[in-house]
Every structure is written in C-alpha cells, then in structure tokens.
Amino acid sequence: MSPESAMLLAIIIPLVGAVGIAVAARWHVNLREAVTLLTAAALALTVWSLVPDLMEGARPFRHLTEIVPGIEIALQAEPLGMLFAALASLLWIINSIYSIGYMRGNREPNQTRFYIFFAIAIAATMGIAFSANLLTLFLFYELLTLSTYPLVAHKGDEKSMRAARVYLGILLTTSIGLLLPAVIWTYVVAGSGEFTPGGILAGKISGPAVGLLLGLFVFGAGKAAMMPLHKWLPAAMVAPTPVSALLHAVAVVKAGVFTITKIIVYIFGIDFLFAEPSSSWLLYAAAFTIIAASVVALRQQNIKRMLAYSTIAQLSYIVMASAILKPLAEIGAAIHMVSHALGKITLFFAAGAIYTAAKKTEIHQLRGIGRRMPWTTAAFTIGALSMIGVPPTGGFVSKWYILGGAIQADNYVALATIILSTALNAAYFLPIVYLAWFAQEENSDKLTHGEAPLPMVLALTITAALTVGFFFFNNPVLELEAQLVRGLT
Amino acid sequence: MTDWGPHLPALQVILPMLAAPLIIALQRHRLAWVAATITSFCSFAIAVALTRGVLDGQQYGYLMGSWPAPYGIELQVDAFSAIMLLIITSASSLALLGARDSLDVDIENHRQPLFYSAWLLVLAGLCGMTVAADAFNIFVFMEISSLASYILISGGSDRRALPAVFNYLIMGTLGATFYLIGIGLIYLMTGTLNLADMEQRIHEVSDLKPILVAAGFITIGLALKAAVFPLHGWLPGAYTFAPHAVTVFLAACSTKVALYLLLRFDFFVFQPNLSGHDIQFTYFLMPLAVLAIIIGSLVALFEQNLKRLLAYSSIAQIGYILLGASLVSSAGLTASIVHFFNHALAKGALFLAISCLAIRCGGTLINDINGAARTMPWTFSALVVGGLSLIGMPGTAGFISKWYLISAALEHGGIGIALTAVILVSSLMAVVYIWRIVEAAYFREREIATAAPQEAPLLLLSVTWTAALLNIYFGLMPELPVTLSMSASELLLEHMP
Numbered sequence: 001m002s003p004e005s006a007m008l009l010a011i012i013i014p015l016v017g018a019v020g021i022a023v024a025a026r027w028h029v030n031l032r033e034a035v036t037l038l039t040a041a042a043l044a045l046t047v048w049s050l051v052p053d054l055m056e057g058a059r060p061f062r063h064l065t066e067i068v069p070g071i072e073i074a075l076q077a078e079p080l081g082m083l084f085a086a087l088a089s090l091l092w093i094i095n096s097i098y099s100i101g102y103m104r105g106n107r108e109p110n111q112t113r114f115y116i117f118f119a120i121a122i123a124a125t126m127g128i129a130f131s132a133n134l135l136t137l138f139l140f141y142e143l144l145t146l147s148t149y150p151l152v153a154h155k156g157d158e159k160s161m162r163a164a165r166v167y168l169g170i171l172l173t174t175s176i177g178l179l180l181p182a183v184i185w186t187y188v189v190a191g192s193g194e195f196t197p198g199g200i201l202a203g204k205i206s207g208p209a210v211g212l213l214l215g216l217f218v219f220g221a222g223k224a225a226m227m228p229l230h231k232w233l234p235a236a237m238v239a240p241t242p243v244s245a246l247l248h249a250v251a252v253v254k255a256g257v258f259t260i261t262k263i264i265v266y267i268f269g270i271d272f273l274f275a276e277p278s279s280s281w282l283l284y285a286a287a288f289t290i291i292a293a294s295v296v297a298l299r300q301q302n303i304k305r306m307l308a309y310s311t312i313a314q315l316s317y318i319v320m321a322s323a324i325l326k327p328l329a330e331i332g333a334a335i336h337m338v339s340h341a342l343g344k345i346t347l348f349f350a351a352g353a354i355y356t357a358a359k360k361t362e363i364h365q366l367r368g369i370g371r372r373m374p375w376t377t378a379a380f381t382i383g384a385l386s387m388i389g390v391p392p393t394g395g396f397v398s399k400w401y402i403l404g405g406a407i408q409a410d411n412y413v414a415l416a417t418i419i420l421s422t423a424l425n426a427a428y429f430l431p432i433v434y435l436a437w438f439a440q441e442e443n444s445d446k447l448t449h450g451e452a453p454l455p456m457v458l459a460l461t462i463t464a465a466l467t468v469g470f471f472f473f474n475n476p477v478l479e480l481e482a483q484l485v486r487g488l489t
Numbered sequence: 490m491t492d493w494g495p496h497l498p499a500l501q502v503i504l505p506m507l508a509a510p511l512i513i514a515l516q517r518h519r520l521a522w523v524a525a526t527i528t529s530f531c532s533f534a535i536a537v538a539l540t541r542g543v544l545d546g547q548q549y550g551y552l553m554g555s556w557p558a559p560y561g562i563e564l565q566v567d568a569f570s571a572i573m574l575l576i577i578t579s580a581s582s583l584a585l586l587g588a589r590d591s592l593d594v595d596i597e598n599h600r601q602p603l604f605y606s607a608w609l610l611v612l613a614g615l616c617g618m619t620v621a622a623d624a625f626n627i628f629v630f631m632e633i634s635s636l637a638s639y640i641l642i643s644g645g646s647d648r649r650a651l652p653a654v655f656n657y658l659i660m661g662t663l664g665a666t667f668y669l670i671g672i673g674l675i676y677l678m679t680g681t682l683n684l685a686d687m688e689q690r691i692h693e694v695s696d697l698k699p700i701l702v703a704a705g706f707i708t709i710g711l712a713l714k715a716a717v718f719p720l721h722g723w724l725p726g727a728y729t730f731a732p733h734a735v736t737v738f739l740a741a742c743s744t745k746v747a748l749y750l751l752l753r754f755d756f757f758v759f760q761p762n763l764s765g766h767d768i769q770f771t772y773f774l775m776p777l778a779v780l781a782i783i784i785g786s787l788v789a790l791f792e793q794n795l796k797r798l799l800a801y802s803s804i805a806q807i808g809y810i811l812l813g814a815s816l817v818s819s820a821g822l823t824a825s826i827v828h829f830f831n832h833a834l835a836k837g838a839l840f841l842a843i844s845c846l847a848i849r850c851g852g853t854l855i856n857d858i859n860g861a862a863r864t865m866p867w868t869f870s871a872l873v874v875g876g877l878s879l880i881g882m883p884g885t886a887g888f889i890s891k892w893y894l895i896s897a898a899l900e901h902g903g904i905g906i907a908l909t910a911v912i913l914v915s916s917l918m919a920v921v922y923i924w925r926i927v928e929a930a931y932f933r934e935r936e937i938a939t940a941a942p943q944e945a946p947l948l949l950l951s952v953t954w955t956a957a958l959l960n961i962y963f964g965l966m967p968e969l970p971v972t973l974s975m976s977a978s979e980l981l982l983e984h985m986p
Contacts, residue, residue, distance in 0.1 A: 139883040184895050
C-alpha cells in the first residue's frame with residue numbers, strides 16, 4: 001500500500017466502519033462492537049504504516065478534487081499531522097474498549113447511533129490531520145463539528161439538548177464567522193492555502209493585518225477553547241464519558257490546537273510571525289486563559305467540570321507554546337498534544353469508571369475510594385501527575401521543551417505562566433489524590449461496589465501505562481517532530 | 490439523418506408547448522403523468538445538448554421561419570441561457586418524477602391531465618423567456634408561464650391557496666404590465682424590440698426621459714416577478730399553499746428566470762447606454778440585496794411552517810444573487826450566476842424532502858415532524874444534506890457560491906468587509922433555522938396520539954436523494970456550473986462600456 005493511498009484509506013476506513021456498524025447492529029450488538037474494534041484496529045494499522053516513511057522525510061501528497069480553479073482538496077502527511085493521526089487512531093481503539101464497558105454498564109440508549117457518529121468523527125479527524133491546505137482542513141473541521149453534535153446531544157433530554165446547542169452554536173459561529181473569512185482572506189492575499197514549510201504569508205501581508213488575521217484564525221478555531229470562547233467545553237460535559245474522552249483527548253479540542261499550530265508553522269511561518277510585533281498578543285491571551293482556567297478549575301466541585309477547565313488551561317499551553325515561536329517550543333507544542341491527550345483520557349476514563357461503579361460525580365464524594373477501586377485511583381493519580389508535569393510522566397517531557405523554548409526566546413511571561421500554572425495544577429489535583437487514597441470513606445458499611453467493568457479498567461490501565469511510558473520512550477516522537485522545525489534557529 | 494442541432498433552441502420551447510394540449514387528450518391520470526415526465530426529460534436532454542454545444546464554443550441564434558432579425562422572431566442561446574435552461578428543465582423533470590406520489594394526495598385523478606398540461610405550459614413559458622431574443626416575445630412567454638403557474642399553485646386541495654394565488658396574480662400582473670409599459674416606451678423611442686438591435690439604437694436616444702422611465706418600469710416590473718425585497722409579498726403564500734411538487738418546481742427556477750431577465754436588460758441594454766447606470770444599479774440594488782438577506786433570514790428564524798420558512802429563506806437567497814450582481818465585477822457576477830444553480834439545487838432538494846414528509850407526517854408545521862426522523866431516516870438525512878448546502882457547508886454546492894461571493898466582496902475594500910459580515914451573519918441564521926428543523930425531527934418526542942410516520946414512497950424518496958447527492962457532487966466537482974457562470978459573466982461584462 002502506497003503512503004498516498006494510506007492517507008485516503010485513513011478517511012475511508014472509519015466511514016466504511018460507520019456503515020458496517022449500522023448494518024451489524026441489525027444482527028447482534030456483539031457483532032456491532034466487533035465491527036467497531038476491527039475498524040479501529042484497521043485504521044491504526046493503516047495510519048501507523050505511514051510513520052516509517054515520514055521518519056525518513058517523505059511527504060506523501062494526494063490530490064482529490066479541485067473545487068474552484070486553483071483551489072483543491074488534497075491530502076498530505078507531515079510530522080505534525082502524522083503525530084495527530086497516529087495518536088487519534090491509537091486512542092480510538094482504547095476508547096472503543098472503554099465505550100463498550102461504559103455504554104453497557106450504564107445502559108445508555110441509542111448505542112448504535114453513538115458508535116456510528118463516533119466513527120464519522122474519527123474520519124473527520126483523519127481528514128484534518130492529513131489536510132494539505134486550508135480549504136481541506138476547513139472542510140473536515142466542519143464535518144467534525146457536525147458529526148460530534150449527535151454525540152453531545154446523546155441523552156436527548158432538555159439539558160443535553162441545551163448543551164448541544166451551545167456546542168454547535170459556538171463552534172459553528174466561530175468557524176463560519178471567523179475561520180472561513182480568514183481562510184478566504186489567505187487565499188486572496190497569498191493566492192493559495194497550501195501548507196508549506198516556512199509559511200506562505202511572508203511578504204504578502206504586514207503590519208496590524210497580521211495580528212488581525214492571526215486573531216481570526218485563533219478564535220475561528222473555536223475548538224481550541226481559548227477564553228472567551230471556552231463555554232462549550234464545560235457545557236458538553238453532559239455527554240457520556242467516552243464522548244468527553246473524544247472531545248478532550250482524541251479529537252475535538254486537539255483538532256483546534258492542531259489547527260492553530262499548523263497554521264502558525266505552515267501558513268504564517270514562525271520566523272515571519274516572530275518578526276511581526278502585531279502577533280505578540282496571542283502569547284498573552286493564551287497565558288491569561290491558562291491562569292484564569294486554572295483558577296476556575298480550583299473552585300469546581302464536579303469532577304468532570306474540573307477536568308474540563310483543566311483541559312482549557314492545558315490547550316492554551318499548546319497555543320502559548322506555538323506562540324513562543326521558537327523551535328524547541330514548537331516541538332513542545334506538538335508533544336504536549338500527545339502527553340495531554342494520554343493524561344487527560346486517563347483522567348476521564350477514571351472519572352467515568354467511578355461514575356459507573358459508584359455513581360459518584362463530585363470531588364468530595366471521593367473520600368477513601370482508592371481502597372475500593374485501586375486500579376482506577378492509581379490511574380487517576382498518574383494522570384493528575386502528568387497534568388502537573390511531575391516525572392516520570394509524559395507531562396514532564398512536554399513541559400521541559402516548552403520551558404526550553406521560552407528560555408530560547410527570553411520570554412519571561414511564558415516562564416512565569418508555566419511556573420504559576422504548575423503550582424495551580426498541583427493545588428487542584430493533589431487534594432483529590434490525597435482524599436482518594438488517605439481520607440476515611442463515608443458510610444463504608446453501606447457500599448458494596450468494587451472496580452468498574454473489566455473493559456473500562458483495562459482501558460484506563462493501558463492509557464495510564466502509556467502516560468508513564470511516554471516519559472521513557474519518546475525518542476521517535478521527538479525525532480519526527482524535530483523535522484517540523486528543521487532549518488530554523 | 491436530419492441534423493437537429495441548429496433547431497434545438499426552437500425545440501426547447503416548442504416541445505413542451507405542443508405536448509401540453511396533447512396531454513389533455515390522454516384522459517387517464519397515470520398516462521398523463523408518464524407523458525409529461527417524458528416530455529420534461531426530453532426538454533432536459535435538449536438543454537444538455539445545448540449546453541454541450543455552448544461549451545464547445547457553438548453560437549446558437551435561431552430565426553423563426555427564417556425571417557431575419559430584427560424583423561422576425563429570434564431565439565438565442567449563450568452560456569447564461571444554457572445554465573438557466575439546465576436549471577429549469579432539470580427542476581421540472583425531477584419535480585415531475587417525484588410528483589406522482591405527492592400529487593395523488595393533492596389532486597383528484599380526473600383533473601390531473603389538465604394539471605400536467607398546465608405544468609408543461611409553465612415549462613414552455615420559462616424556457617421561452619430564457620431563449621427569446623426580443624422583448625415582446627419575452628413578455629408573451631412571461632404571460633404564458635405566469636397564467637399557467639397560477640393554475641398550478643391553486644390546483645391543489647388546499648383552499649388557502651386561493652387567496653395566495655390571487656395575491657400572486659395581482660402582483661404578477663402588475664409586474665408584467667410595468668414591463669410591458671417599459672418596452673412600449675422603448676419601442677416608441679427606438680422602433681425595435683430585438684434586444685441586440687435595441688442595444689445599438691438606444692444609444693442615440695439614451696438619457697432621454699422616456700428611456701429612463703422605461704428603465705425604471707422594466708426594472709421594477711421584473712423585480713416584482715423576481716420577488717426582490719421589498720416586492721416579495723406574493724412569494725411566501727404562493728410557495729406555502731401550492732401543491733408540494735409545484736413548490737419544488739417553482740422555488741427552484743421561477744423567480745430566477747425573472748432575475749435572469751433583469752440582469753440581461755441591465756447589462757445588455759441599459760448598462761452601456763445610460764450614463765451612471767452602474768452606479769444607480771449598485772446604490773439601488775445593493776442595499777435592497779442586503780435588506781433581503783437580513784430580513785428574509787430573520788423571518789425564517791421564527792416561522793412555524795416549514796414551507797413558509799424555506800420561502801423566506803428563498804427571499805434571502807435572491808438577495809445573495811442580487812448582491813453578487815450589484816458588485817458589477819466579473820467575480821461578483823460569476824458568484825451570482827453560480828448561485829442561481831446552487832440555490833436551485835439546495836432548495837430543490839429541501840422542497841423534495843418536504844414533500845416526502847408532508848405525505849407522511851400529515852402537515853408541514855414544525856410540530857408535525859417531531860421525532861419523525863426515527864422512522865423516516867432517509868427523508869430527513871436528505872433534508873439535512875439540502876440544509877447544509879443552503880447554509881453553505883464545505884463539501885456541498887452552497888459552499889461554492891459562498892466562496893465566490895465572499896471572494897468577490899473582498900475585492901471591494903471596506904464595503905466588501907461589511908458585505909462579508911452580512912453574508913456570514915445570514916449563514917449563521919441559516920444554521921439556526923435549519924437546526925430548528927433538525928432538532929425537532931431528530932431529538933423531540935413524537936406526541937403519543939399520532940402513529941409513527943412511515944418512510945416516504947420509494948420513487949419520491951429516490952428523486953429526493955438524487956437531488957441531495959447532486960448537492961454533494963457539485964460541491965466537490967463544480968466545474969460545470971463554474972465554467973458556464975464564468976463565461977456568462979464575461980458575456981454580461983462585454984457589453985459594459
């Protein structure tokens with residue numbers, strides 16, 4: 001299989017899988033789940049088969065169609081997108097295992113619809129990761145929004161309908177109102193929207209217009225949940241936990257920060273932006289979001305809402321890292337996508353497991369739960385440590401690189417933000433860890449539950465192991481992402 | 490074998506016109522339907538053949554009875570008329586094909602042959618307006634199509650159609666009369682009715698009062714027919730209460746033919762000759778276009794009847810078409826003409842889906858479709874595709890028009906940015922009014938008293954899906970409409986001084 005067709009297959013496989021799921025559901029639910037897992041495995045194999053070529057510096061390109069003369073829909077693999085696709089396809093397998101446990105354990109309705117739209121969302125994610133130009137990216141970005149809407153609205157009651165409306169409203173308003181004009185503007189001034197190493201805008205646009213265009217892109221990618229466009233993320237917490245995992249770790253928010261990073265690196269070019277003072281606001285906006293979201297997270301009582309605000313802060317880490325505009329920081333941005341995804345999916349899996357087994361959703365209810373659910377609590381602890389950035393977890397690696405970039409750029413705002421937010425992260429995660437392990441359980445004689453169903457525990461153990469593993473075995477990822485900034489100082 | 494090629498422009502009109510009276514003779518309703526559908530598809534085939542000819546660079550000018558222009562009747566087909574003919578004949582064919590199931594509910598069997606005959610007259614009239622090269626024959630065809638379309642709209646069993654059609658009749662007649670007064674004045678001053686000839690001769694008398702008055706009458710008359718805001722009053726009622734199949738046909742093409750004529754007159758006849766006409770055009774039409782976009786979308790937000798909701802959305806979409814034209818640039822006109830095509834696709838698919846659900850859900854109010862998507866998944870997924878195209882989601886035909894329109898607006902500096910904002914805001918309003926439908930159909934609970942609706946009849950459903958898939962096809966491979974629109978906009982601008 002040539003790398004060119006592998007990219008196309010990566011989009012087609014989940015779509016075929018979606019049809020397969022719909023058909024299989026008429027026979028038996030077990031068959032339906034088998035189709036999901038098989039599709040996920042086939043996708044991961046296909047995507048990962050591209051990695052060796054990319055490591056050797058290949059950039060496979062595939063033209064699909066031309067929608068306006070000179071403006072095409074095309075796919076191209078490059079280090080950043082490769083990383084995103086590899087990550088999402090891997091996590092889809094684990095998330096599917098978890099979903100089976102969760103959806104059955106909680107007797108959720110409309111499970112077939114859930115698996116179908118999940119698969120379509122993954123197809124859209126692959127399209128985003130492998131898009132060769134802005135238009136293709138925009139196409140799949142919108143498809144991702146639309147295909148995740150039924151997932152957020154899953155329960156169908158008034159509360160989730162409202163949340164889904166907020167979700168769709170903010171994401172579509174920003175993408176149609178800000179991202180689309182930015183895309184068309186880029187095509188008009190640069191004559192193309194091709195993702196090109198070093199950027200395409202240098203010399204085509206200058207002065208305050210650069211800052212404005214950057215703003216349209218950054219806020220247009222509303223999935224990155226930069227303040228003040230973050231409200232959809234906490235609202236979407238009403239959805240089932242596997243959907244939260246999809247939103248927070250596998251696809252949606254990652255698609256947002258991926259879009260921003262990719263545009264900074266391949267459309268603006270980091271050297272061009274670094275020399276352009278009107279773009280410096282982005283760093284401050286991201287720093288503000290990090291601190292503000294962490295402070296809000298500190299005050300949350302609901303586990304999933306706290307995790308949502310933690311995600312908002314962590315996303316802005318990635319945006320801030322790209323906005324430092326130095327090679328080490330860009331690498332840091334890329335690998336923080338990985339380490340945050342692994343850590344956050346572990347945390348959500350743990351929160352979902354606790355809900356399924358114990359029906360507990362609030363932080364203060366977690367007293368002493370570590371003794372009943374040791375695997376889950378251990379995984380939660382590892383995820384929390386990774387969020388803080390304590391070794392030996394993945395979070396430490398990416399923070400190391402972001403700090404390195406900040407020092408490279410003599411950027412003290414970024415340095416101070418990272419230090420302060422580390423303290424804040426510790427302040428809201430460590431008390432929970434303490435509570436869960438060491439506090440005395442309330443009404444322990446009435447409780448009989450143990451761990452959550454096996455698929456869930458299996459999934460969260462794997463992701464926790466990956467979080468730790470990423471600390472030790474990150475070399476291939478670093479090598480791949482170093483290509484992103486090759487030739488830059 | 491006779492070469493039919495040169496006669497195609499005449500056949501385009503004559504075929505449906507001759508078939509219309511023959512169909513009455515058929516008596517049996519199913520037979521009449523078959524005959525009308527076949528005739529319509531033959532018209533479509535002629536339009537396709539003409540389009541291929543135009544794309545190959547062929548010129549189609551046809552002298553009826555070989556009388557030379559400007560004395561005889563001349564028919565003409567260029568890129569602009571070709572795309573128009575494609576829209577008209579394909580809308581008619583798809584609507585007729587789907588009409589079998591929906592019209593059986595609306596119209597008694599013994600009246601159906603008469604109805605199909607009127608349908609073909611509308612088709613002949615619209616095609617005639619498109620290919621006629623002289624102002625008076627345009628009027629004649631306009632009357633043919635209008636009178637026949639009054640019959641179509643009031644032909645259903647819904648009595649509320651009668652006041653609606655009366656309203657349409659008064660407004661339509663006013664429009665036609667204004668148009669007639671306009672060309673009368675021009676004839677008085679120039680002594681010609683042939684458009685090409687008029688363009689030459691009007692030069693000598695340009696800027697005289699009668700010509701200015703004529704321009705005013707013609708513009709307003711055609712704007713009435715095209716439901717340009719604020720002359721749109723007749724449209725929502727007519728679309729809402731017409732039989733569903735008729736709405737599919739008329740919504741896809743009838744107002745567009747009037748817009749087509751408006752552009753032809755403005756760019757071919759008036760623009761080169763009246764001083765400052767382009768400025769008036771911009772200053773007069775652009776604000777109206779913006780108002781149409783905003784107000785049409787705004788009203789659609791609060792409508793409870795799906796057909797009326799889509800009718801108001803049509804008023805907004807007519808605004809898009811005018812907006813592109815009012816930029817008086819190659820990019821703007823291309824955007825405008827591409828939108829002729831793409832809007833017909835989107836609205837056609839949507840109204841076809843509406844006729845599916847109207848048969849099964851017992852009404853077109855938004856409450857009638859609560860929870861219906863569960864048992865009619867195919868109908869509603871087609872509706873979603875049409876809706877996304879109307880919103881302008883990438884991957885659908887609507888996105889292509891939006892892309893061209895925004896690129897064209899951005900060429901105009903400050904005002905362009907304001908126009909872009911208008912376009913984007915109204916796209917967002919489209920998201921809201923389409924999503925109201927989606928939410929009702931997919932997520933609300935059906936009232937317990939009513940039985941769950943079945944999936945629509947297979948034929949109608951497959952026609953609906955054909956239209957939906959065309960939206961996706963032309964969203965990904967828009968070469969045909971874009972090429973035609975580009976050469977059409979070149980044609981229009983060639984006549985500019």
